[in-house]
Amino acid sequence: MVPITLTVNGVKHALEVEPRWLLADVLRDELHLTGTHLGCEQGVCGACTVLLDGRPARSCLTLAVTASGCEITTVEGLAKDGVLHPVQEAFWQEHALQCGFCTPGFLMTAAHFLENNPNPTRSAIREALSGNLCRCTGYQHIVNAVERAATIIREGDSHAISQD
Amino acid sequence: MAIQERSWIGRPVPRTEDRALVQGLGQYVSDINFEGQWVMALVRSPHAHARIARINTEAAKKLPGVHAVITSQEWENLRRPLPGMAPIAPPALAHDRVYYVGEPVAAILADNRYVAEDAAELVEVHYEPLPALSNAEEAAQDQEILHPSLGTNVVDRVQYESGAGRGALAAADHVVTATLRLGRVSAQPMEPRGIAAHYDPQNQTLLVYHATQSVHRAQERIAEYLGMEKSQVRVIAPEVGGGFGVKNGTYPEEALVTYCAVHFQRPIKWAGDRFEEFLSTYQEREQIHHVELGINRDGTLVALVDTYYQDNGAYPGGGMIVSRTTARNLPGPYRIPHLAINGAAVLTNKVPQAPYRGAGRPQGHYIIERMLDRAAEELGMDRIEIRRKNLVRPDELPYRTGIPDAMYDSGDFPQAFQDLLEAIDLSAFRKRQAAARQDGIRLGLGVANYVEVSAGFGFEGVRLRLLEDGQVLLSTGATGQGQGHRTALAQIAADTLQLPLDRITVVEGDTDQIQKGIGTFGSRTMIMAGNAARVAGEGFIAKAKDWAARALEAHVDDIIFQDGRFSVQGVPSVSLDWAELARKIAPSGEMLIHEDYFGSGTPTYGFGSHGMIVRVDERTADIRIERYVIVHDGGTIVNPLLANGQVIGGTVQGLGSALYEEMIYSEDGQPLTTSFLDYRLPGAVESPDIEIHHRDYPAPSNPAGYKGVGEAGIIPSQAIVLSAVEDAFQDRGLKLDFAPVTPGRLFQALEEKGGFQ
Ligand code: FES
Ligand code: FES
Numbered sequence: 001m002v003p004i005t006l007t008v009n010g011v012k013h014a015l016e017v018e019p020r021w022l023l024a025d026v027l028r029d030e031l032h033l034t035g036t037h038l039g040c041e042q043g044v045c046g047a048c049t050v051l052l053d054g055r056p057a058r059s060c061l062t063l064a065v066t067a068s069g070c071e072i073t074t075v076e077g078l079a080k081d082g083v084l085h086p087v088q089e090a091f092w093q094e095h096a097l098q099c100g101f102c103t104p105g106f107l108m109t110a111a112h113f114l115e116n117n118p119n120p121t122r123s124a125i126r127e128a129l130s131g132n133l134c135r136c137t138g139y140q141h142i143v144n145a146v147e148r149a150a151t152i153i154r155e156g157d158s159h160a161i162s163q164d
Numbered sequence: 165m166a167i168q169e170r171s172w173i174g175r176p177v178p179r180t181e182d183r184a185l186v187q188g189l190g191q192y193v194s195d196i197n198f199e200g201q202w203v204m205a206l207v208r209s210p211h212a213h214a215r216i217a218r219i220n221t222e223a224a225k226k227l228p229g230v231h232a233v234i235t236s237q238e239w240e241n242l243r244r245p246l247p248g249m250a251p252i253a254p255p256a257l258a259h260d261r262v263y264y265v266g267e268p269v270a271a272i273l274a275d276n277r278y279v280a281e282d283a284a285e286l287v288e289v290h291y292e293p294l295p296a297l298s299n300a301e302e303a304a305q306d307q308e309i310l311h312p313s314l315g316t317n318v319v320d321r322v323q324y325e326s327g328a329g330r331g332a333l334a335a336a337d338h339v340v341t342a343t344l345r346l347g348r349v350s351a352q353p354m355e356p357r358g359i360a361a362h363y364d365p366q367n368q369t370l371l372v373y374h375a376t377q378s379v380h381r382a383q384e385r386i387a388e389y390l391g392m393e394k395s396q397v398r399v400i401a402p403e404v405g406g407g408f409g410v411k412n413g414t415y416p417e418e419a420l421v422t423y424c425a426v427h428f429q430r431p432i433k434w435a436g437d438r439f440e441e442f443l444s445t446y447q448e449r450e451q452i453h454h455v456e457l458g459i460n461r462d463g464t465l466v467a468l469v470d471t472y473y474q475d476n477g478a479y480p481g482g483g484m485i486v487s488r489t490t491a492r493n494l495p496g497p498y499r500i501p502h503l504a505i506n507g508a509a510v511l512t513n514k515v516p517q518a519p520y521r522g523a524g525r526p527q528g529h530y531i532i533e534r535m536l537d538r539a540a541e542e543l544g545m546d547r548i549e550i551r552r553k554n555l556v557r558p559d560e561l562p563y564r565t566g567i568p569d570a571m572y573d574s575g576d577f578p579q580a581f582q583d584l585l586e587a588i589d590l591s592a593f594r595k596r597q598a599a600a601r602q603d604g605i606r607l608g609l610g611v612a613n614y615v616e617v618s619a620g621f622g623f624e625g626v627r628l629r630l631l632e633d634g635q636v637l638l639s640t641g642a643t644g645q646g647q648g649h650r651t652a653l654a655q656i657a658a659d660t661l662q663l664p665l666d667r668i669t670v671v672e673g674d675t676d677q678i679q680k681g682i683g684t685f686g687s688r689t690m691i692m693a694g695n696a697a698r699v700a701g702e703g704f705i706a707k708a709k710d711w712a713a714r715a716l717e718a719h720v721d722d723i724i725f726q727d728g729r730f731s732v733q734g735v736p737s738v739s740l741d742w743a744e745l746a747r748k749i750a751p752s753g754e755m756l757i758h759e760d761y762f763g764s765g766t767p768t769y770g771f772g773s774h775g776m777i778v779r780v781d782e783r784t785a786d787i788r789i790e791r792y793v794i795v796h797d798g799g800t801i802v803n804p805l806l807a808n809g810q811v812i813g814g815t816v817q818g819l820g821s822a823l824y825e826e827m828i829y830s831e832d833g834q835p836l837t838t839s840f841l842d843y844r845l846p847g848a849v850e851s852p853d854i855e856i857h858h859r860d861y862p863a864p865s866n867p868a869g870y871k872g873v874g875e876a877g878i879i880p881s882q883a884i885v886l887s888a889v890e891d892a893f894q895d896r897g898l899k900l901d902f903a904p905v906t907p908g909r910l911f912q913a914l915e916e917k918g919g920f921q
Contacts, residue, residue: 035187035189098809127848129848135817
């Protein structure tokens, strides 16, 4: 066992892990943050995407030990004080999810993408999402949602989103 | 409490399930952990066909953290065949022989998956390899019989004949023949299969969390296998991460996890991974058809004669449904007076087949649509024209296809096709196609028509309960996997009960919440559970009137229910809404509950037309989709947002099986595509924006007029893609006879036509 520290969604954790444990498993099994999903453990599907020091990373291809000292954001950290992040709100409104298994990965990818691309075209959105697989939606509503989230963010009215 | 201004049915309401899901708060089987649970990993056969000489588990047993290593050599009970599969079923663990790569041979129970997988590697299995059957048509010759107790490899035959059958070919002006094939595909829901079970020795009850499409059928199988009463087994499907048909049947892991949970009196969990999803989850589509189509000079269809073989894999799985449904779909929406269909489901040494979204519908349509393209070419007729000529007309409805019990009952097929062609603007496209060809760009148009036959058997139920705060709890056995039933069924109940949507909570997939259920597959849930929600709502109101009569001190016949309130006829000023009624009932300690069922033996017939334009790079054989248009009938639509989601999602899945996805096996039965790197799903870049035009003809066979929509999108996909690609090379006489048409396959086909020119 090796001691590590992870700051996850703003909370610092000191943990003991085996060197071979995946970051995804540590998030899910040790910290009980099960929103990060494992769809392939082969680095292809993107369901396990988290932000590692602000950048999207595959938590199924990242060993927890190598993430020690890093800041991690998971899907559970997207909403702030009960207010959904614009991508979450837009995915909901646009019916961009069906089974929801791929959704956390898409949300993390999209949230990061929109930070640097406030006004993307549909084809740029599709390109940005090309590392995430969804078997249910056929992507169209996901692209709609990312467009809508971009609008929400541009108009800066993310705080006007309802908190029921 | 606001009264809704208009009907909830028909409104594109965003889903009630999503607030939790977008925050990562959905609980899937892999997220469920019992105190003290052991995790299961499996040793799977690396051979397609072999005798098991011996198994040595000593080293694995000694590994710290390992609690048990289970084989059916030691555990004779696990040699018994799984329930729910006939005429032959696999054991939970292979005993003396393995029949496909991926078949479970030993199970490890350990503290966690890491240790369990370490132990799996330490299990030594000595195999004596046997020759494998990997070609269905050859296997059907019965030179080598896989399961001697069956006496043949042909596990099921389907035969239909109408009119003069094959004899009618002689009277046709032309007979077009072709051999057409479909590759093997895999559903690959994003959540792999999984199951967790917890046994309570005190009460002798078993609680099972199961990524299944049908909790009640799972409950039956588990009870049967363990020799328990159904009432001792509670099955809950938590969030299920996609199913598409393959989380519906009996699997060894279900038996193993539940058996071990009872035996060891320990919670046991198996969460399959992607590799296992490729090696062990049922697959589909693989068939070879030898087709003869009789047709007259003017393009009128005379007869369809089709002999086909389905590579069913090592066990029946649920493959017989697929081969039978294939036969029923062969006529498509076309008028074919004479049919002779002869299909065989054949056992080989591959993963068994079971229904995957479409389940024979895509196969049947692929055949007739491909044959229409071939016939058009033979007659020198336009591909559009030949379809127009043979589509069943509205004045012919109800129309019997010649397949027993298949009678198209609603809609206007030619009009939908016409609307599609107008949306595409056919003449403008042909001009653009010709101009593009001058510039070396190859565009192609594909069109296909389809009928989506849904449900037509069984029942589904809905149970309504008034909670103390006036909320209504709706439970159903129809177990969803992302379709949005919790929203759609609430919409239906909201209309009947005249309640706002947020006053209704839907629970799907818990055997404790409703007595009976069949499940969600074959696009049946809105038809069955949707109608049940309405029937149950009416019965619920009737019972509520009894309570209202007591509370309002009136005769029940004088109670009226209007705008969500109960009042006495002629005294509208005194009334009770559901919440007030709930408060009146509470002191009695009784509950207002009503459970009702809806059943129907008549299928529904949605239909539609798809059109697509592809752009093909002649050098690389890369195929891009430029445009995709759908005219779609799904009957009465409960929620257009969800219906569109189903149609688009199904279409893109279909594009996968038409363009990219193929489970490739070597001749000795080794699967060569066992990761998302080798087996490519469509991604966001390849997938088109799809244009949908709705034509909603209510189904005449159920009160609400619902039809299936879940499989609409996937049905024509393989037919239409091959048609479009051929059209792009019409001048070169390209003929495609294998789906999917991957770039590699297209490249080869073009090479045979002289390659890049
Ligand atoms: S689980 Fe990490 S990419 Fe699929
Ligand atoms: S919503 Fe099911 S995989 Fe994307």
